[in-house]
Amino acid sequence: MKPAYIKQTRHLLLYLCLLACSACQQQVEEVPIQWQQPAHFPPPAYDFSRNPVTTAGFKLGKRLFYDTRLSRDNSISCGSCHIPTSAFTHHGHDLSHGIDDQLTLRNAPPVMNLAWHKEFGWDGGVFQLDLFAISPIEAHNEMDEKLSNVLEKLRADASYRQMFKAAFGSEEITTARFLMALAQFQLMAVSANSRYDRYLQGRDTLSLLEQEGLRIFQQKCADCHAGVLFTDLSYRNNGLAPRRVRIEGADSVDTGRYRITLQPSDLYKFKVPSLRNLRYTAPYMHDGRFRTLNEVLEHYNSGVQPSPTLDPRLQQSGRVGIPLNETEKEALLAFLETLNDESFVRDPRLSEF
Ligand code: HEC
Ligand code: HEC
Incomplete structure (x- = not known):
């Protein structure tokens, strides 16, 4: 026999838990949905007056x-x-x-x-x-x-x-x-709530290594992966070797932007992707060819393929690619980690259940 007070405490705890759970569920359901402009982001391109979020x-x-x-x-x-x-x-x-x-x-x-x-x-x-x-x-x-x-x-x-x-x-x-x-x-x-966002808003700090990564990023990557969106939304060829893909039994090569414009100058160009939440989005690139960020960095360092539409940013001072030594890679990886936004991937408003 357990003493009665233990049972009572158990009941009380259970009751409190249930109360807390129903309270937080109500909270999720009752907070009205509103689209909010993050203060440190540019104005959106979407015309909300035509389709306001309710x-x-x-x-x-x-x-x-x-x-x-x-x-x-x-x-x-x-x-x-x-x-x-x-x-x-x-x-x-x-x-x-x-x-x-x-x-x-x-x-x-x-x-x-x-x-x-x-x-x-x-x-x-x-x-x-x-x-x-x-x-x-x-x-x-x-x-x-x-x-x-x-x-x-x-x-x-x-x-x-x-x-x-x-x-x-x-x-x-x-x-x-x-x-x-x-x-x-x-x-x-x-x-819009990664550590880097909070750093921009003065609500968090970056370690020395992360700051070093940010500096290298601004020098070597931010022309294309620009601003708080980490993309300038343009189409560019970052030197991936064209790959044959088999679709329904037929061999084809994904020519990217060219498929839309039929301009030879657009061959193998793809929309510059954001670099937010890379921890959750592997594999990388339009065909998912790289499983890790190390492979991505090594691509920029030594894998960039010359071609007529290769971005000029990736062929400077007589060499193709972006030279990166091991120390720079380590710092860049540390910086990219600060772009992960746990509150986004775990947002109960967005998840299925
Ligand atoms: C079979 C997997 C699959 C399903 C199902 C799917 N998508 Fe996608 N989605 C993709 C792929 C692959 C792309 C990239 C397409 C491309 O670039 O040609 C994409 C691209 C997108 C984009 C463009 C994102 C950007 O950065 O430009 C949006 C928006 C999108 N999907 C929304 C949806 C919606 C809404 C649905 C349901 C009606 C949906 N998708 C169903 C695989 C899928
Ligand atoms: C010349 C413009 C340009 C520069 C400079 C550049 N990138 Fe990219 N990056 C791109 C484009 C375009 C893609 C998408 C290519 C594709 O999938 O075909 C991309 C893809 C990526 C991806 C994959 C993202 C995903 O979701 O699949 C990562 C990671 C990345 N770049 C990191 C970097 C880093 C780090 C640097 C600096 C060392 C850098 N990039 C420099 C244009 C650039």
Whole structure:
């Protein structure tokens, strides 16, 4: 027999736990959703006046983002390839896998800070965040579904009709509303709270090694990986050797931006990616060819391939690439670590469950 007071204390503890849990759950649910401009970021490119983020619109967008009904056989959601704990990338895959386990052409980039982007995809082939969703839904190797079918599936579900009403005023489920809600969810994926962000705001410090890394970064990398977004949003060729990829039995080479513009000067150019949250987004580059940041740095040091469209920044003073010795690499890696934002990948508002 245990003394009664132990039992009582146990009950009390259990009660307190339950109370705390329900309190924090309520908090997650009750805080209204608002898009906030981080003070140290530039103004966003997205036109929020056309599609303001609301709590009901965000909730609907979140449900859609994680709903497998967006795919032909109800097996794949946006969240299958854009996993929150991997900073919304497809962890462990160099090329993303879609429906029937088919390979896609590219490595899924993070859904992160897209409010600041004007063009989407590695080659910038889509001009509006809202419109982007159509391509994975209809791509035969991603979700292989017709948008009109998706809308039919949603219309058959009374709870969706309710959510569309809450978000847009009536139960009507239209393409525009569907895309706007999905965009609202994606716009809320803002990463602006890494240690480096707090350092910029004077709320944290960097170690000497990290500061040294920052200095080298500004000298050697920040022309392209610029500003707080760590991308100047341009398309550039950083000297990766073109690789044959096999898509549905056919050999092809991913020519990047050239696929959109058909300008030979755009051959092998890809959108400069952000360098935030690299701890969660491996493997790296448009085809996920590098598994580690060491491999990436060694690419810049010794692997850069000369070609007519190689970025001029990568062929200076008679040599290609960016010379980096071991000490510089160590400092750079330490600095890149400060760009990881745990609060972003663990944001309960964004995660599926
Ligand atoms: C099968 C895996 C897969 C699925 C499912 C998928 N994506 Fe993607 N996503 C990718 C890949 C791969 C890319 C890169 C495409 C490219 O550059 O051609 C990408 C790119 C993006 C981008 C562009 C990001 C940038 O930095 O420009 C957005 C936005 C996006 N996806 C949103 C979505 C949404 C919304 C859905 C659901 C409707 C979705 N994705 C479903 C793999 C996927
Ligand atoms: C000339 C512009 C340029 C410079 C300078 C540059 N990069 Fe890049 N970087 C790019 C481009 C473009 C890509 C994407 C290439 C691709 O996938 O085809 C990239 C990709 C990366 C990636 C992979 C990110 C991901 O999500 O896949 C990392 C990491 C990276 N660069 C780090 C650095 C570091 C560190 C430096 C400095 C030593 C540097 N870069 C200098 C243009 C540049």
